[in-house]
Amino acid sequence: MSETFAIPQVKQVQVKQAQPNLQFLRVIPGILLLAAIxxxxxxxxxxxxxxxxxxxxxxxxxEYVLWAILLGLAIxxxxxxxxxxxxxxxxxxxxxxxxxxxxxxxxxxxxxxxLGGVSLALVxxxxxxxxxxxxxxxxxxxxxxxxxxxxxxxxxxxxxxxIIATQGAIDADEEDSSFAIAAxxxxxxxxxxxxxxxxxxxxxxxHAYGLxxxxxxxxxxxxxxxxxxxxxAAGKLAVLAKTTRNAMIGFVVLAYAIYWAGQGQAKxxxxxxxxxxxxxxxxxxxxxxxxxxxxxxxxxxxxxxALANLSRWAFLLTFAGVGLRTNFREMRKQGLRPFAVGAIxxxxxxxxxxxxxxxxxxxxxx
Amino acid sequence: xxxxxxxVEKKSEKSSATKISWDTWAVLTAFVAxxxxxxxxxxxxxx
Numbered sequence: 450m451s452e453t454f455a456i457p458q459v460k461q462v463q464v465k466q467a468q469p470n471l472q473f474l475r476v477i478p479g480i481l482l483l484a485a486i487x488x489x490x491x492x493x494x495x496x497x498x499x500x501x502x503x504x505x506x507x508x509x510x511x512e513y514v515l516w517a518i519l520l521g522l523a524i525x526x527x528x529x530x531x532x533x534x535x536x537x538x539x540x541x542x543x544x545x546x547x548x549x550x551x552x553x554x555x556x557x558x559x560x561x562x563x564l565g566g567v568s569l570a571l572v573x574x575x576x577x578x579x580x581x582x583x584x585x586x587x588x589x590x591x592x593x594x595x596x597x598x599x600x601x602x603x604x605x606x607x608x609x610x611x612i613i614a615t616q617g618a619i620d621a622d623e624e625d626s627s628f629a630i631a632a633x634x635x636x637x638x639x640x641x642x643x644x645x646x647x648x649x650x651x652x653x654x655x656h657a658y659g660l661x662x663x664x665x666x667x668x669x670x671x672x673x674x675x676x677x678x679x680x681x682a683a684g685k686l687a688v689l690a691k692t693t694r695n696a697m698i699g700f701v702v703l704a705y706a707i708y709w710a711g712q713g714q715a716k717x718x719x720x721x722x723x724x725x726x727x728x729x730x731x732x733x734x735x736x737x738x739x740x741x742x743x744x745x746x747x748x749x750x751x752x753x754x755a756l757a758n759l760s761r762w763a764f765l766l767t768f769a770g771v772g773l774r775t776n777f778r779e780m781r782k783q784g785l786r787p788f789a790v791g792a793i794x795x796x797x798x799x800x801x802x803x804x805x806x807x808x809x810x811x812x813x814x815x
Numbered sequence: 816x817x818x819x820x821x822x823v824e825k826k827s828e829k830s831s832a833t834k835i836s837w838d839t840w841a842v843l844t845a846f847v848a849x850x851x852x853x854x855x856x857x858x859x860x861x862x
Contacts (some may be wrong), residue, residue: 546841735842
């Protein structure tokens with residue numbers, strides 16, 4: 450989770466004193482596109498159901514989340530995203546993190562500690578099991594060891610961000626990380642459509658489903674969307690579980706960095722504390738701080754509602770971005786074997802985490 | 816994010832450890848918004 454926000458660059462601003470804001474302007478068309486698609490999704494949710502009902506059609510109630518993703522997918526996989534919009538569209542992860550921080554206002558600290566404690570225990574089991582299983586699969590399919598490491602980290606912890614962080618730490622090839630990222634993104638896109646169906650088929654509670662989505666779906670944006678597609682409450686839980694998983698990224702990447710350095714195939718990590726801080730997702734701290742402020746009534750009830758609504762708007766931009774950045778043609782180019790390993794691993798992790806959640810549901814009676 | 820976007824992201828990560836990260840910008844933006852709401856500059860956010 451150490452992506453850099455490439456737009457406000459100090460050096461360029463110093464050089465171009467006469468045009469200090471032009472770099473920032475590059476993102477505006479894409480952000481407007483995200484907003485337009487997100488808002489269109491919201492309007493479609495409100496109006497398609499009414500229209501179908503007035504014409505006595507049987508039509509499923511499709512939420513704004515799915516409309517926004519579908520509109521984005523349609524654009525990305527037909528006409529494509531024009532170059533002028535790309536810089537702004539790539540800010541969708543920024544809006545995701547803004548949304549997660551603001552969502553902290555809807556969690557009282559006690560809930561965070563209680564749910565986060567349960568999530569942490571399940572996350573620890575999930576990470577251990579997922580890494581062991583993906584490593585075994587990589588060996589069975591004769592994948593390169595570092596590609597196996599990237600797939601293991603991507604599916605165990607935190608998707609694309611974890612892969613990028615690990616690639617730098619273990620000196621993996623860029624081609625390997627592209628393979629791993631493509632596999633994780635393709636499987637995340639599939640999870641968006643399959644997880645809610647499975648959740649409904651198994652009659653999972655919002656709590657159990659949200660926890661499952663947060664534990665099993667790899668990329669934070671897809672995990673949040675998969676949760677929100679089920680219900681608002683499930684979306685909240687999915688974000689909390691996924692945030693707990695994200696918080697583990699530094700430890701897992703550090704362990705792999707030490708392992709590969711021991712093999713003489715990566716640089717030695719000198720300052721482990723600094724390494725952990727660099728890799729730690731800072732938005733987790735922002736989420737906790739807002740939650741503390743909400744717990745101690747820094748915000749009134751109306752203000753918490755306003756913050757929650759602002760969080761929804763930020764997520765709306767994210768969901769539009771998830772659709773816009775998913776290009777199936779580009780994913781197909783990356784080859785079948787890493788995708789096969791990722792797919793088998795993801796199905797196994799999904800079944801494993803579903804078992805964990807159902808077990809936890811019985812113990813805690815959600 | 817396409818894989819090419821991710822490559823750009825990786826390069827930008829390598830090139831500038833001192834730049835403010837996405838995470839930090841996101842936290843700052845969220846807190847500015849929260850403070851604007853807290854101190855009544857923004858009173859209502861519709862949904």
